[in-house]
Amino acid sequence: MAEENKQIAEQLIEAVGGLENIESVAHCATRLRIMVTDKEKIDQGKVEELDKVKGAFYNAGQFQVIFGTGTVNKIHTEIIGLGAPESSSSEQKKDAAQKGNKIQRLLRTFGDIFVPIIPVLVATGLFMGLRGLLTQEEILAIFGMTPADISENFLLYTQVLTDTAFAFLPALIAWSAFRVFGGSPVIGIVLGLMLVNPALPNAYAVGSGDADPLYILGFIPVIGYQGSVLPAFIAGFLGAKLEKWLRERIPEALDLILTPFLTLLIMITAALFVLGPIFSIVETGIMAAMNVVLELPFGLSGLIIGGLHQVIVITGVHHIFNLFEIQLLADDGFNPFNALITAGIAAQGGAALAVAVKTKSKKLKALAFPSSISAFLGITEPAIFGVNLRYIKPFVMGLAGGAAGGFFAALFNLQGNGMAVTVIPGMLLYIYDFLPFVLYILTNVIALSVAFVLTWMFGFNDKMLDEVNQ
Incomplete structure (x- = not known):
């Protein structure tokens, strides 16, 4: 099997124009991603005829060859072993971004930010499903139980599993945005946590009418941003840029103290008093437009x-x-x-x-x-x-x-x-x-x-x- 994979790797290198035409090689779950110097040297038909290849295409500076889960890891190892330069997927994305148009870069950036937090949201969804299953009357009856037999402490435990990710969603998004845009991820986490600090009126409680916003200067509504996406994304983007700008101007002796202090002070003020109220309205508008499609009648x-x-x-x-x-x-x-x-x-x-x-x-x-x-x-x-x-x-x-x-x-x-x-x-x-x-x-x-x-x-x-x- 190893010898077969090595042979496929050799044939693939030849079909994309040789090692001299390969700038770097990385892979994701299913695709081998090859950065090439000259895409005209790629023989795509020859690549698609190789064993184990399930498809190939060129997109935004990357020649992507689909091998499928498991197989792609082994082919990648063989190609690197034959002398192809390796890079991480994130490094490749930066290189590919130089070759993509503005729309491709924007969409790729959204993917870079949101894809890493999906696993915990998937886990949360599975926890919700299991909680629903375990609390169904039909399932409980199998064990001679009724919903009244479920202890409040057990329900509290399941609530920890199902509510945490969404209660602190802005922290996840701000962390990822800082990471993608070159800031310090830990500052992003703290900024995101500030947006959902318990001292602020809870967004869900305000939405249901059980709490009122705080009003600054008598007209700026301030609330927590539990479950909000866009305000945390914008705060993360601007916060990372601000941090980089400050680091270039603050003396090294004061950098450790002043940069995080000023980044958090400026960004939480801007996020709560300006960005949050504005982009909450924008977010509501986008969701309303998308929901128009989801709510179209007759299927x-x-x-x-x-x-x-x-x-x-x-x-x-x-x-x-x-x-x-x-x-x-x-x-x-x-x-x-x-x-x-x-x-x-x-x-x-x-x-x-x-x-x-x-x-x-x-x-x-x-x-x-x-x-x-x-x-x-x-x-x-x-x-x-x-x-x-x-x-x-x-x-x-x-x-x-x-x-x-x-x-x-x-x-x-x-x-x-x-x-x-x-x-x-x-x-x-x-x-x-x-x-x-x-x-x-x-x-x-x-x-x-x-x-x-x-x-x-x-x-x-x-x-x-x-x-x-x-």
Whole structure:
């Protein structure tokens, strides 16, 4: 196996123009990311024909080769062992940013900030699902218990698990923003914690009418920013820039004392009295606009989002929706967006599965079967780039399946209590009650089945193999 991976690495290096054309190599969960000097030297067709390669494309300075989870780590190790220069993903992103346009840089920056905090939000969603499962009357009855038998201390313990991440969400966002924009992450954490200090009126209590804002100068409303995204993001961005500016001007002997002091003093004043009130209004407007789409009647939101989400995945900028999902969860603990996009993901898996079953090509079967399984676990890049998009029609049939599943989910207003996990793992976000769990399964089955049937009937035949390979 190791020898086979080394051979693939050697062939890949040759296909991208040799070691002299490689500036650096890094990888993420599924993709090998190669920075090249001259993209014209890349033989993409040759790369896509290599064993274990599930797709390849060039985007914003990076040549990305999809190997899938596990395999990409091994190929990366072999390529580095053959002399290719290594860099971290963050270093590569900085280099790629120099080559991307302004929109690509902006969207990439959002991804850099929000992607690192997603794991804890995923964990929170799973905690919520398990809490809902353990407190269901039907589950308790199995052990001869009723909801009245659950101790208050146990509920308090579960509340610690489910509420902490969102109660201190601004601290997570400010930390990540400081990290991305070159500030000291610990200052970002403290700035974010200041935004949710218990001395401030709680944002949820103010929203429900149980508390009143503090008014500075008689007209500036000051509240805590529990569950807010945009104010913490802006404060983190400006705070990091301010810290860097101060460090360049304050003498080294005073830097340790004055820089954190002035950064926190200036930024918390600006955040509470200026940035917070302004960007809370902006955030409310953005959420209202996004909710207009989510609340379209007759299942139209599902048709649109379920049908088009995977088109956005192709561009690599789908992480921009993380901000929206985080805010949905922070508002009321539920996320209808997840239910719609899981349909699109399951459908691409269904289309790839149809190709795998129908084709007589052993090589395509060996590629399509694992790619479909990857999609059913929530990662669609192997299915999209390795199979469906290569033959075009399966991808289109997958979009149709996603629209069908999304339509069903939207009709029943299906909502998860977390984010970032979909299809099979995503079931854990819907076990908080029996009906949402069943509807979630049906959503995925509908999306998968429609995509599979359409691909089988109209989307693929083995004649396409010759057309693609010409």
